[in-house]
Amino acid sequence: MKHKNITKLIVAASLSGFTPILAMEEEMQPETKMEMEIEAPKINEGSLTAVISDSATFATLTAALKAAGLDTVLGGNDNYTIFAPTDEAFGKLPAGTLDKLLMPANKEKLRSLLLYHVIPGKVFSTDLKDDMEVTTANGELLEIDIDGDEVKAEDAMVYSTDTMATNGVMHSVGEVIVPESLDGFAGLDD
Known part of the structure; x- marks a missing residue:
């Protein structure tokens, strides 16, 4: 039942311009989430x-x-x-x-x-x-x-x-x- 709701949410999100990944992330278990933060070198404002x-x-x-x-x-x-x-x-x-x-x-x-x-x-x-x-x-x-x-x-x-x-x-x-x-x-x- 939960999967059908997720699918509907993904389809609805796709049609409204939202990225479906955000909807799926909430339903994932914490141990299955992948954190991919790539930190770009910082360029100082006014440098x-x-x-x-x-x-x-x-x-x-x-x-x-x-x-x-x-x-x-x-x-x-x-x-x-x-x-x-x-x-x-x-x-x-x-x-x-x-x-x-x-x-x-x-x-x-x-x-x-x-x-x-x-x-x-x-x-x-x-x-x-x-x-x-x-x-x-x-x-x-x-x-x-x-x-x-x-x-x-x-x-x-x-x-x-x-x-x-x-x-x-x-x-x-x-x-x-x-x-x-x-x-x-x-x-x-x-």
Whole structure:
């Protein structure tokens, strides 16, 4: 008798748009229920990841961070500074380069490229000095050049500075900055 009521409830729930699994769960014995809670990595609201993904200017960077598994890193609690390439900056890469970098087989190369844009800790524009070298999150040095109001990270022009996030600061750049370790990869040259 109970099974007929469950069937009627499932059919009624299906027709009204409810998921029948919910109706069945109530009738299952506790020892037969399977709890399947998969906890996704938490991305802090207002984190660098959130700030980047909330902007239409950084759609390519958002996709690249996800492909490299760095969205959760920049969405966590540790503080970082990122020289964030705009979509236009990624568009300046040689044809096919970005597609090649986004391939799963090249995940580590993509990570290295993106981590070259990241500095551990908060580095504000007022902290940047001419001929300064900073160690990036990929372990290579990034040179900062300042000429009057013009700031460059390697050869990439810094367009906007000091966009704040809960876990760091973002400066946008007009070119993808290529580390020496990736010279020659898929047409990338320093």
